[in-house]
Amino acid sequence: MTTAFEAIGKGLAMGILLALSVGPVVFAVIKQSLTNGREGGFSFIAGVWFSDILLIVLSNIFSELLTRLLDFKQIIGLGGSGLLIAMGVYYLFFKKINIHPEDVSLPGLRSYDHAKIAIQGFLLNTLNPAVMIFWLTAATAISIGHSARDRVIIFGTAIGFNVMIDIAKVTLAGKLRKKLTLRNIRLINKISGMIFIIFGAVLLAGVLFFINQI
Secondary structure (H helix, E strand, O other), X not given: OXXXXXXXXXXXXXXXXXXXXXXXXXXXXXXXXXXHHHHHHHHHHHHHHHHHHHHHHHHHHOHHHHHXXXXXXXXXXXXXXXXXXXXXXXXXXHOOOOOOOOOOOOOOOOHHHHHHHHHHHHHHHXXXXXXXXXXXXXXXXXXXXXXXXXXXXXXXXXXXXXXXXXXXXXXXXXXXXXXXXXXXXXXXXXXXXXXXXXXXXXXXXXXXXXXXXX
8 A cells, every 4th residue: 555655756756747837727817917917817827727636537437438538539629729729819810918916905806807727728628539538547647556546646746736836826827927018918919829829730630631540
């Protein structure tokens, strides 16, 4: 039986691997934090966390269901690439930047805005086949020789580590935001749009040419 210390170590290793995976979510977190401040950044990563937790639960308890969902990975990948490209086009050509104040005494994001941003984070993370495959592969590997307690510690540690990393991203982006002009933030928004389009195109190419070989 794996000791708690060993389980924590494995969870940290998994969390580091996930944190080092550079993807559209990283740029989306930074963009939300720069555009909408810490509130927007935290709302976005809350949606990402909920997505990760849902995928972990499905991977560990309903692995067969998630495996069946992977049979539709082409459809999921098409949806994810479409979402990325659509977001990229929107941020590049149509999004108007209105900087929300960080001062809580001033009017900031509404509840509707928080929900919309969180849903964006959830969909961006969930509609990425690579994320689904990551958690399913991890759950399958860890299920061998690990008790339910071990799995709770490992995945809990991995998520906890990523929560801290995401909070650090939002905090650092918030500090950088104070030094940027509206013009620079608009430029960053357009660059983020181009990055989303590139990631969406790469994902689309993978879906059309490579995903059927997996």
